[in-house]
Amino acid sequence: MKVMANDRYPSVPLPDISPVHLGRLAARLDGRLLMARDDGYDAARRVFNAMIDRHPALVVRCASAQDVVAGVRFARTHTLPLAVKGGGHGVAGNAVCDGGLLLDLSGMKEVSVDATRRVATVQPGLTLGELDLATEPFGLATPTGVVSVTGLSGLALGGGLGWLNGEHGLTCDNLLAAEVVTADGERITTSPGQHRDLFWGLRGGGGNFGVVISLALKLHPVGQVLAGGVTYPARKARAALRLYHEFASACPDPLSANASLFQTPDGDVAVSIGVCYAGPVENGDWLLRPLRRLGPEVDAIEPMSYRALQQAKDAGFPSGQQHYWKAGYLTALDDELIETMLDFVARMPSPASGVGLQQLHGAAGRVDATATAFPHRGDRYDCLILSQWPDPADAPQNIAWTRAMHAAITPFLADGVYVNNLGDPGEQGVNAAYGGNYARLAALKAEYDPTNLFRHNQNIAPASC
Ligand SMILES: Cc1cc2nc3c(=O)[nH]c(=O)nc-3n(C[C@H](O)[C@H](O)[C@H](O)COP(=O)(O)OP(=O)(O)OC[C@H]3O[C@@H](n4cnc5c(N)ncnc54)[C@H](O)[C@@H]3O)c2cc1C
Numbered sequence: 471m472k473v474m475a476n477d478r479y480p481s482v483p484l485p486d487i488s489p490v491h492l493g494r495l496a497a498r499l500d501g502r503l504l505m506a507r508d509d510g511y512d513a514a515r516r517v518f519n520a521m522i523d524r525h526p527a528l529v530v531r532c533a534s535a536q537d538v539v540a541g542v543r544f545a546r547t548h549t550l551p552l553a554v555k556g557g558g559h560g561v562a563g564n565a566v567c568d569g570g571l572l573l574d575l576s577g578m579k580e581v582s583v584d585a586t587r588r589v590a591t592v593q594p595g596l597t598l599g600e601l602d603l604a605t606e607p608f609g610l611a612t613p614t615g616v617v618s619v620t621g622l623s624g625l626a627l628g629g630g631l632g633w634l635n636g637e638h639g640l641t642c643d644n645l646l647a648a649e650v651v652t653a654d655g656e657r658i659t660t661s662p663g664q665h666r667d668l669f670w671g672l673r674g675g676g677g678n679f680g681v682v683i684s685l686a687l688k689l690h691p692v693g694q695v696l697a698g699g700v701t702y703p704a705r706k707a708r709a710a711l712r713l714y715h716e717f718a719s720a721c722p723d724p725l726s727a728n729a730s731l732f733q734t735p736d737g738d739v740a741v742s743i744g745v746c747y748a749g750p751v752e753n754g755d756w757l758l759r760p761l762r763r764l765g766p767e768v769d770a771i772e773p774m775s776y777r778a779l780q781q782a783k784d785a786g787f788p789s790g791q792q793h794y795w796k797a798g799y800l801t802a803l804d805d806e807l808i809e810t811m812l813d814f815v816a817r818m819p820s821p822a823s824g825v826g827l828q829q830l831h832g833a834a835g836r837v838d839a840t841a842t843a844f845p846h847r848g849d850r851y852d853c854l855i856l857s858q859w860p861d862p863a864d865a866p867q868n869i870a871w872t873r874a875m876h877a878a879i880t881p882f883l884a885d886g887v888y889v890n891n892l893g894d895p896g897e898q899g900v901n902a903a904y905g906g907n908y909a910r911l912a913a914l915k916a917e918y919d920p921t922n923l924f925r926h927n928q929n930i931a932p933a934s935c
Pocket residue numbers: 517518553554555556557558559560561563564565575594614615616617620621622623624625626627628629630631632676677678680681682683787890891926927928
């Protein structure tokens with residue numbers, strides 16, 4: 471390979487690696503090796519959060535497991551920083567690095583469904599919607615998140631909280647096995663019977679232990695669901711949030727409820743309660759009566775396919791937006807908290823932003839906190855202050871608002887935070903994300919990645935021996 475001047479991004483340094491070595495890497499790949507001058511480089515380095523604008527020196531657009539092995543070994547040999555991109559939806563932007571080598575897995579989209587064993591085996595570049603598309607014809611699904619364009623592998627490795635968690639747990643609870651490329655460039659399979667410790671760590675511990683090249687996920691029969699949302703106007707917002715807590719606390723496993731606080735086009739604050747009832751549709755109306763009794767302004771709950779529900783929120787998260795998030799868990803919604811939240815949402819600088827409460831309960835809540843690396847169990851709400859806005863110049867007021875709201879609700883938050891909602895939290899934030907499981911994860915990191923090759927993530931530092 472001939473290394474040419476990098477005229478597209480003159481400030482991106484070319485790697486200090488001989489063209490011979492680069493040529494050998496390129497020749498070994500089923501996919502492509504890209505540098506800043508190449509077509510496809512920009513698409514590969516871009517992530518969902520448009521605030522993140524990093525420029526890796528090299529991109530391996532992986533087309534096969536072998537490409538992942540070659541990329542890991544190359545980064546290690548040449549001591550290059552290494553970033554791993556699944557779907558690129560992580561708000562922190564850890565999927566891409568400045569300088570160094572980016573392993574872009576987003577083109578690895580194979581999926582196979584074994585309907586008899588009820589297992590989907592997927593490559594790491596899949597989105598949630600692409601997985602649903604593959605499993606729907608069999609009347610099967612696995613629990614994931616609530617926006618279908620989101621990348622699957624980062625979501626699954628961090629936890630995976632979505633509509634089916636009450637009945638079937640988190641995505642990581644449905645992981646049956648995973649194939650991983652380790653820091654040594656070896657391929658190993660982890661499952662309850664093989665490398666059990668690593669299998670434990672992958673279920674919540676993110677990309678700290680290696681590059682996951684294949685995930686086997688348990689599928690469940692999921693057909694029509696009774697789902698959608700009801701929306702209450704500003705004058706009923708307080709009552710709606712009180713009702714939400716009462717309603718969610720009483721949800722049976724097949725029913726999950728989320729709430730969101732947002733601004734209407736007129737600038738008023740509104741509250742919507744979204745539901746998914748995955749039990750027999752004919753029983754659902756009875757369960758949903760409390761929501762209707764409060765007199766919503768909009769009632770858009772109806773029978774629909776699970777896949778349609780998964781896609782229903784996609785339009786609210788267009789690509790190309792700047793994102794800044796802060797999050798925490800709530801176990802109750804008392805009146806002072808409700809007032810605080812409504813007050814902040816009324817002053818939200820960007821009408822595209824909002825506050826979401828995502829319910830974790832039932833099967834997801836009953837898993838022991840130490841059974842997987844994801845420790846936040848028991849009934850709770852994942853409270854996410856999600857700021858998004860189009861113009862980079864508006865960052866200061868949006869960031870300030872998000873931080874101020876988070877500070878104001880902090881006295882009401884339970885311990886811990888969902889790792890996949892973290893921006894750039896530093897070690898303290900990662901500690902909070904893993905709580906009592908942190909020490910075990912650090913020991914596992916020391917075993918599988920003692921030099922911290924995989925550090926572009928919510929990083930768990932290897933325990934010192
Ligand atoms: C619009 C939107 C909606 C969301 N909704 C939900 C939701 O309902 N529920 C929920 O739980 N989460 C939700 N999330 C958060 C989501 O879980 C994270 O953004 C997650 O990181 C997405 O996975 P990804 O593959 O796109 O991550 P990426 O950004 O690609 O990666 C995130 C981290 O994981 C690592 N990683 C990714 N893939 C691999 C791999 N194969 N091997 C090793 N490391 C890897 C990366 O290196 C990086 O450190 C949402 C996010 C967005 C943007």
